Amino acid sequence: MSSTPSTAASLVCTRLTFAWPDGTGVFDDLTWSVGPGRTGLIGLNGAGKSTLLKLLAGELTPASGTAKASGEIGYLPQDVSLDTSLRVDRALGIDAARAALHAIEAGDTAEEHFAAVGDDWDVEERARATLAGLGLDRIGLDRTVGDVSGGESVLLRLAALLLRRPAVLLLDEPTNNLDLRARRGLYAAVEAWRGVLVVVSHDRELLERVDQIADLRGGEVHGYGGNLSAYEEALAVEQEAAERQVRAAGADMKRQQRELAEAQVKLARRARYGQKMYDAKREPRIVMNERRRQAQVSAGKHRQLHADRLEGARERLQEAVAAVRDDDEIRIDLPHTAVPAGRTVLTLRELELRHGVRAELDVHGPERIALIGANGAGKTTLLRTIAGEVPPAAGLVMTHVPVRYLPQRLDVLDPEVSVAGNVAAFAPSATDNEVRARLARFLFRGARADRPAGSLSGGERFRATLAALMLAEPAPQLLMLDEPTNNLDMASVGQLVTALASYRGALLVAGHDLPFLRELGITRWLRIEEGELVRVAEEEV
Template sequence: MTCSSLSFEWPDGTPVFDGLDLTVGPGRTGLIGLNGCGKSTLLKLIAGELRPLDGRTAVTGTVGYLPQGIALDSTAAALRVDQVLGIADTRAALHAIEAGEATEANFAAVGDDWDVEERAHAALDRLGLGRIGLDRTVGDLSGGESVLLRMAALLLARPDVLLLDEPTNNLDLRARRRLYSAVDSWSGVMVVVSHDRELLERVDQIAELREGEVRWYGGNFTAYEQFVAAEQTAAERMVRVAEADVQRQKRELAESHMKSARRQRYGKKMEENGRVPPIVAGNRKRSAQESAGKHRTLHTERLAEARERLDQAVEAVRDDDAIRIELPATAVPTGRRVLTLSKLELAHAGGVRAVPGELDLRGPERIALVGRNGSGKTTLLRTIAGLLEPVAGEAVTHVPARFLPQRLDLLDDGLSVVDNVAQFAPEATNNRIRARLAHFLFRGARAEQPVGTLSGGERFRATLAALLLADPAPQLLMLDEPTNNLDLASVGQLTDALESYEGALVVASHDVPFLESIGITRWLLLDGGLRPTTAEDVRASLWDA
C-alpha cells in the first residue's frame, strides 16, 4: 500500500497533508498521532472515501475498511445480519438450490462458495456473536455488537488490506478480547488507528503521524515508548550542549568587542601624547579596525551557527506538554464520608434495574466501575450526579461533586475557554482563571479560542479544567469512559491531571491499563449489583473468550 505525494485539505482550506509519501508492507501497523493530525483522514483517503487534492494512493489487492464511530440509521437498522455480512444473495441462491431450484442463475450466484453459511457462523462465533443468527435484524444489536458484526463482515470477505479506525471504542472488555484475537490472527496487511494500548501491543510496527510526516518504529507500543524516551533524553542533552555553546560564543563575541575597544583607546592615547607619528597611528588604526571587523564577523558567524544548532536541537525535543497542577481545595480527609448508595433501583433501558447492596465511599478513594456494555454504568453515574432520579433507594453525595460525561457537552461552543471556566467559578478573577488554565496548557491566545473550534483532546482538557477549577472545588469527581476518542498524549495528560487531584474518584471505563495508571484503590463490577473485584479478575474473567 503506497501514498505518493499525497495532498489534502478541507473545503475551508485547512491543510491536512502536503506531499505525504507512505509505503506500508505486510504485517500489523499501529498508526498513532495527536488528535487532529489526520489519521482518520489518511485511512479514508486510502479506502477511497475521500479524494486527494493531489498525489495518489495505490493498494495491491482488495481493501476492507472499518470506520470510526459506526452509527446505525433507520435503514441500516432494518438490515438482516446476512445482508451486513454481504452473503444474503449467495445464501438465498444456496437455499433455492437446496429446495430444488437448480437454475443456472442460482449456481452462478453461489459459485464456489458452498460453505458460505459455515464460514459466516465461524466468523460470528470468533467474535462472540455466534448466538445472534443470520436472520436477525441489525437494529436488535447493541452498539458494540454492531461494530463486531462489521468486523465479522470484513473477516468473511478476507480483504488483502484491512484498515481499522479506533475499532475498540465503546466495546466492553469481553468484546475487546474478541477483537484482539481477530487482530492477533490476521496474516495480511493491517493498519489500525487506535489509542488502545492493549491493541497497540499486538502490532508489529508503529507508524507515528506527526506534522504531516510518518516516522516508523519497529515493534509494538512498548518498544516505541522506549525508543522515544531514549531519543528524547539524547535530544534534551543536545539542547543543553547547544545552549552552553551559544553562551560561550556570546562571551567570545563580547570579549572581542572589549579587546577592540581597548586597542582603540590605547592607540588614541598614544597619538594624543605624540608618541606615535600621525601617519603611523592612522595605519595602525586602520589595521586594528580591519582586524576587529574580521574578529567580530568571525564571532558573529560562530554565534549564528551556535543558535542554529540550538534551534535544531530544540526542534528535536517533543512538545507534548504535560499537565502540572495543584488542587489542594479538592483534598478529602481520610475517613470522611463522600458517597452513600443504598438499595438503589435505576430506570434503565425501558425497565427498572436494581443495584442491591450498600456502598459507602470514604476519603480519597479511587473506584473503578467496570462491567459489560448495557450493565448500567452510565445510568448509575448520572444518578449519583443528580441528573437522573432513582426509582427507589438513594444516592447521597456528602461533598461537592462533578460529573464528566462521555459526550463532553458541558461547555458552550460559542464561548471562549476562559469564559466557560468563569461560568463554573463566578467568584474567580480573570487573571486567576488564566493563571490556572495555563497549567492545563491553555496559555495566552489559546485560552481565548471558542470551545467549538477545539480539537477533541483540547475540548476534553477544557472540560476537565472547568470541572476541576469550579467553585466549590469538587471533592468527588465522576468520569464516564474518559479515554474514549483521546489520543495517547491526551490520555497521558489526563493521567497527569488526576495525579494532582486529591479528592475521591469514580471512573467507569473499559480501559484497564488507564485505570491501573491512576492508582485505583477499589474495583467494583456492576453485574446485577456492585461486587468487589480486582484488575486481575477483570482480565481473567471478563476477557475470557
C-alpha cells in the first residue's frame, strides 16, 4: 500500500475553545501540536476525543482559537455509512479517472479524458493494491457497496482516504465492529503510514503500533513517547512519584499544623505574662503600652507566618492529590453466581440458526468461552437464540441455570428511570439501601445512582447495565456478552475485566478484542466458520 506523506506535515491547535449549545464546556484554550508519525489519542469516555477530532477535521467550529493542518486532512468518523447502491470504484473516488482511462484505452482520445486521468495512469493498480493491503483483495472495483459487510465498508472508506494521500489522517475508533481479519488489515495500514496520523482508540493491539500516546484529560493533552506499553510504564512511574509527593505533602501539612498550634500556645503564654506585668504596674504605663503594642504586632506576624506556611502546605497537598489519578476500579463479590465445575449450564443439540449456522455444544461449570468469527457469521444470532430472543430454525437450546444477556445495543435499561430504579427492577426483593450499597461498588455513589439511565455516557451506561444484570435476581450463572468493549474507553475496559474477575458463573463472550478476551482467562475458544461452530486452539485465533 503506497502513501506519500510529507515529512513537513503537521497539525496544530492554538488556544482552541469549544462548548456545546447547552453551554457545556469541552475545551478552553487548548494548545496542542502533532508532527509526522502515528499518535494514539486516548482518554476517558466523555473526555472529548471525538469532539477534538471533529474540530481538527473541520466538522465542528470552535468558539475561538484555530486548528490548522499543513496539508489536506483525511477523516474517518466512528459512524461510517456508505450508499449501498454505489459501485466500489465510486466509493473510492476513482470512478471518473477509471472511466476516462478505459475510454482512452478503447481509442477515444477526447481531451476531457486526459484531463480526468491527469497524472494518475496507475489509478486501478493503486486502488487494487490499497484494497489488498487492507485485506479486501476479493472486492472488485465493479461491485456495489451493498455486497460488502459493515466492517468491510469501514475499510473501504479508509481505502478511499489512503488513495487521496492526505497529509494528515484522522481515525476515530476505526476497529469498532471490525472482525479479526478486518482489524489486521487496518493494523497493516496504520503501520505503513508515514505522515501525520491521529487515531482515537481503545484497541490495545492498534495502540501498540503507534509512535506516541496523547492522553486527553481535564481538557488538556499530555504527550508520552512510545506505544501503549511505554505509556503505561511511564504513567506508573509518574503516579508512583505523585503518590510519594502526596505522602510528603501530607506530612508537611501535619508538621505545619503542629508548629502553628505550638506557636499559638507560646503566644498565649507571652500574652498572659505581659498582662500580668501590666497589672502589676512595675514600669511606666507608656512603656508597658508600647511593649504590649510591639508584642501584639510581633505575635500577629508570627501567627501569619505559620498560617501562610500551613496554607502553602495545604496547597501543595491539593496539587499533589490532583496529580494522582482517580480511575476507580469496580470491586464486587458475587458468591451467588458460582457454579460447581461438573454442573451443565447449557446444552445445544442439533441446533440450526435462521442464518443456517449449525451447533452442538455443552457448557459445564464456570467455563469462560470466547465466541469468535467474521462479521455476519452469526455470533449475535447464536447468543440471541440461547437467550430466547429469537427461535431456532431447528434443534434444541436447553439452559439449566439462570441466564442474562448483554447485547451490543445496551438497550436493557429504561432510559427514563434512574440507575438505582433500573437495578431495583432486576432485584425486586432488595431494599433501596441494599441496591445503593451494591451500586456503589459499581462506582455509582450518592447522586450518581439517581441519574436517569438515558443521561449516562457510553461507559457509564455499560457499567449500569452490567450492574443490573450481575445483581439481578436470581443471580445469573450463565452470562453472555456481545462485543462488550465496543465504545468503551481503556479505563472502562479495565473496570469490566475487574468486575468479571468477581463473576463465578459460566461466561460466553462474543468479540474480536483479543487482548481483552485473553485478560478474561478464556478456557475455550469457539469459532463460527463455514456455517459450523467449531473449537479452535488459542494459537489458531
